[in-house]
Amino acid sequence: MACKNAIIKSKGRLNLAINFLINNSKNLKKNSLKESFLICRRNKKKNKAVAILIATETEFVTQNEIFKKLANIILEVALFGKNKNKILKYQILNKFPLFKIVNYFSNHIFNESIELKTIVFLEAPFLNFYIHHSWQKAALVGFSDYIPNLEQISKNLAIQLVCNTNYNPSYFTKLLLYKNIKLVTCLNT
Incomplete structure (x- = not known):
């Protein structure tokens, strides 16, 4: 559609349409992270755990x-x-700052914008996380005290938080639960 609009605006002159597209490509890419x-x-x-919300133009990437x-x-x-x-x-x-590597992949490999939107860090004596199969929801759970079977308990708690259809936070929410659980962070695109 952008090409069609450029041809219409340039009244069929292809060189003008190409120049128009090149000059406006930065604005088109920034607004197209869907x-x-x-x-x-x-x-x-x-x-220590980290969760990153990444935005791209298409699911293909x-x-x-x-x-x-x-x-x-x-x-x-x-x-x-x-x-x-x-x-x-x-x-x-x-040698290579991460932002230059991401920009290189964005511009030369995928030809699509890639942006790190939100980054959440958690630190606790023990952490676990779960990402929903849709890659749209995640939960990070941090514990301050030892509990038997901590690996399985933390994974199950994270799964329950992500799969609970009534609990749909936008981006991230921090909750304090129980005495032993230090922090729970849920993310949702």
Whole structure:
């Protein structure tokens, strides 16, 4: 439709239409982030977790194997950071800031805009998370005390929070539950 509108505005002059599209491509891409999905990861010690809401233009990007590898890199870097700015400036191999890598993939591999919208960090003595199969909802659960079978209990609690149809927070909500559970964060695109 953008091409058709450019041809109409340029009254059929293709060179003018192409120039119009090139000059307006930045605005078109920024306004066209329609698909959002969540990725989560916790560190090996299971005491720090991160959840990131990523926006793309189409669902096609999220299904791509190359993008899944990029998402893994983003998550690994995010576990080192404390905020979005530090994550984007983090240099891989002491050369390449993460934001340049994401921009390269966005502009040269996928030809679609990719944006890290929301980043949530949690730290607790023990953390677990669950992402709904739609990649639209996630829950991170943090515990302050030891409970027997903590791995399974935390996973089940996160699953229940995500699958509860009555509980649909926008982006993220923090809740305090019980004595042993330090923090629960639920995210929803």
